[in-house]
Amino acid sequence: MAKITIEEVEAVANLARLEFSEEEKKQFTSQLERILNYIDKLNELDTSDVEPTSHVLPIKNVFRDDVPKPSYPREEMLKNAPDPVEGYFAVPKVIT
């Protein structure tokens, strides 16, 4: 049986770049635990001799020819940006 702690929820939230209130953390802890316990059902199956399927089609290494093509115009790409500054995507200071 999977047992999830609040600390684990905090660690996973940090990896996923999410933050939660104390109330939400408690809720996520119990919901995740319940879902993971349901998923533990998979351990009823012996899969020691089974190959994993990450993809159903036998397609591997799809390459295209390296031909230069025009890209999208810069101003077009910046139209959706929350904070475009002088042709760039501006973000809060990284190094302080």
Added chain:
Amino acid sequence: MELYEMTAHQLRDLLRKREVSAVEIVKSVLERIGQVEEKIKAYITITDDLALKQAEEVDRKLASGEELPDLAGIPVAIKDNICTKGVLTTCASKILYNFVPPYNATVMEKLNRQMIVMIGKTNMDEFAMGSSTENSGFFITRNPWDLDRVPGGSSGGSAAAIAADEAICALGSDTGGSIRQPAALCGVVGLKPTYGRVSRFGLVAFASSLDQIGPITKDVEDCALMMNAICGYDPMDSTSANVPVPDFTKSLIPDVKGIKIGVPKEYFIEGIDPEVEEAVKAGLKKFEEMGAMVEEISLPHTEYAVADYYIIASAEASANLERYDGVKYGFRAEGAEDLIDMYKKTRSQGFGPEVKRRIMLGTYALSAGYYDAYYLKGLKVRTLIKRDFDQAFEKVDVIVTPTSPTPAFRIGEKIDDPLTMYLSDIFTISVNLAGICAISIPCGFSSDGLPIGMQIIGKPFDEESIIRVAYAFEQNTDYHLRKPNI
């Protein structure tokens, strides 16, 4: 009969005989939207000006005597996770509330070549995560057959729009049943193509190894026309399959003599609504009367499919949704102290609870120490589920099951219990894990007057067989002709 009530093939024939114009068709559909959209709320965006312009163009071509494609002038609704150049595409998420794609999804380029008229973008569960459209970041959509019930999901807006005659055809996307389940709950036709059949370029990714775009329509003939329009190899999608695309209208044969239909015993289980079971069993009897051979088969790993799906789909989702960081597009939270804080605030304020739950589950399953126990285990069980179908299809041509264990449930009934909600996809999920194709068609009504759907599952790249079997059933029944009283 009003124009908005008609199918695409009926309208095509009227257009070709010059008995109606494309502008008249689009005006009729827009008038219908004006009458019922307030109650249904199928659309996030209605593109009425664009639709009228596109219809005028079709009429100009028609006047000049040009021969038009099958779907020319047909009003089509597009699920809001399919990128439409210059038209808001939100995935029903606050994090993309203002996103206007600079390019079209490949399916949109293909539909535009058919000269369709885009009528609007439909509501959905946020990022296609859900089975009721209640997880939309904006508002809920109501089932046209009973406004107190959900339309299903995640393509609930598209299915409700078709059932309410607010569009003639629609596109949805299906990761674990998101086309077929809402089609069943709304009494319309929905097809999930074989993985790789339809380009995913421009479909906002949820679980890349499971997602497929497909049609939602009023009947099987329209479904074949939409499939003809959207299928085919696309160099822009590296998982697109380079296989020939048949003319699916050639499969509109009202006959199933000699066809072998498998019925998996694991799909008629405790918890299935007795009226659903009865309707599907009556449908199987109908097939036998029509000359098909029905036999019981076994898909022994069925009971593991939901658990397997939630590991694999959530793992892929957690990786795919990393891109929403408030830098290049979409929502950015105010008041961040630094870059990491900006990411966290943006994502925490931008995503809804179900999306966060799946990101958390996926991140957990992929994190150090749990990868083998959860994700790798999930991929191995996926092999077993796929193998079940391979073995079954050595004996039968198609497999018939209920699409959903119950008719449409009440709004709010399952929203507080994620696991119960997940189980409403129990009959559709295996098809995505195996990468095969399936269609849902109406096969009856409950005593409350709610539609019941039958799922017909086919071999990889054999959409022709499921279309044929679905068409034969439809031509011998009249469930698809019933309309809700809104």
